[in-house]
Amino acid sequence: MNDPIKLTIDGVEVEAQPGQTIIEAAGVSGIYIPRLCHYQGLKPHGSCRLCTVTVNGKPMASCTQPAGPGMIVETHTPHLQEFRRQILEMLLVEGNHFCMFCEKSGLCELQAQAYRHGITAPRYPYLFPQRSVDASHPDIWIDHNRCILCARCVRASRDLDGKNVFQFVGRGRHKQVAVNARARLADTTVNLTDRAIGICPVGALLKKRVGYQIPIGQRSYDHQSIGAEIEKSPCSASKK
Amino acid sequence: MAKPRVATTSLAGCFGCHMSILDIDDRILKLVELVDFDKSPIDDFKTFTGRCAVGLIEGGCCNEENVHVLQDFRQHCDILISLGDCATMGGIPALRNTIPLRECLEEAYLHGPSVYNPSGRIPNDPEIPLLLNKVYPCHEVVKIDYHLPGCPPSADTIWETLVALLSDKPVQLPYELIKYD
Helix, strand or coil, X not given: CCCCEXXXXXXXXXXXXXXXXXXXXXXXXXXXXXXXXXXXXXXXXXXXXXXXXXXXXXXXXXXXXXXXXXXXXXXXXXXXXXXXXXXXXXXXXHCCCCCCCCCCCCCCHHHHHHHHCCCCCCCCCCCCCCCCEECCCCCEEEEHHHCCCCCHHHHHHHHHXXXXXXXXXXXXXXXXXXXXXXXXXXXXXXXXXXXXXXCCXXXXXXXXXCCCCCCCCXXXXXXXXXXXXXXXXXXXXXXX | CCCCEEEEEEXXXXXHHHHHHHCCCCHHHHHHHHCEECCECCCCECCCCCCEEEEEEECEEEEHHHHHHHHHHHHHEEEEEEECHHHHHCCHHHHXXXXXXXXXXXXXXXXXXXXXXXXXXXXXXXXXXXXXXXXECHHHCCCCCXXXXXXXXXXXXXXXXXXXXXCCCCCCCCHHHCCCC
């Protein structure tokens, strides 16, 4: 019953444990599938679509799709890489991402994914939306200009911290992360040690007074692309 | 054979990207062997003297003069490069893009805490280029062939790109040379 499931990812035969998703099975085998909303230990959300792969030719989010026996999965095809670039470029123009002064720069997963995918400028026009900043809390601030709606803070606060500090409000382009039904951050039970704070992939949710601590050249993605830690793992089955 | 010509300009930028051009250090001697500078703040040529192989644009377009200069560059240059974050995405000047232009002008000339302006007027001399409603990245105004992001792009990024283009090789920059900060 608990026999490993055999599937192939980009032509490499991979074993998955029952219940594992495609993105997890790929990771164990040293194949990195790009992701933004996915975070190990959080319930999959399937919202950013960056981890889209084809399963027997059909596109699927690999963070939500369980591995199945005999699946033929493709992830590093030119078509899918182009699709990922388009998603990243849409994210870059949809918010206000000023990397030059953002304290998350060099540690930001959106920026790192854009680096990994070789994006020098988005092909779409910038929207420059009007968004707000909530700096009411003494230790934490939220900058909606940089939020990519990945729901990591929503899930972490609800499932790991047991607090439900963050939720989504609005729909479509008006959707945003809200704090306890439109209260200020200072009015919630959030505090500095919450898992929800450090889990933001971009510079939307930040701790105060600790910015720019790591010098340029020593930050996570200055020299090494995001995902390299998975691709370099000893059991890496495929090398790109 | 005449050397290829390179032109540069700074639109809505801070000249930091031009500083980064100079930051190629002693390679600038090699660059002078490779190219002649045309219209550029580096040699202070105010107008184009002929066709250019490469044009480097620092800064985005915040006023009508920026647009005219950019269009002039597009007309005179075979290859146009957006140099730096302001040219590729608007940069710091584009922070005003989420605020209506009139509010920006009123804050700067009428209501700002340090404003001394007894006339109570917002400058509107015809000599002053008209501001655009917002700051535009260069590729939203004319066709741009290559983008080099960064604040500023490193001297190595600029050097590697110029050398590749001038020797008819594809521009393939390593991971370290494309950065947004």
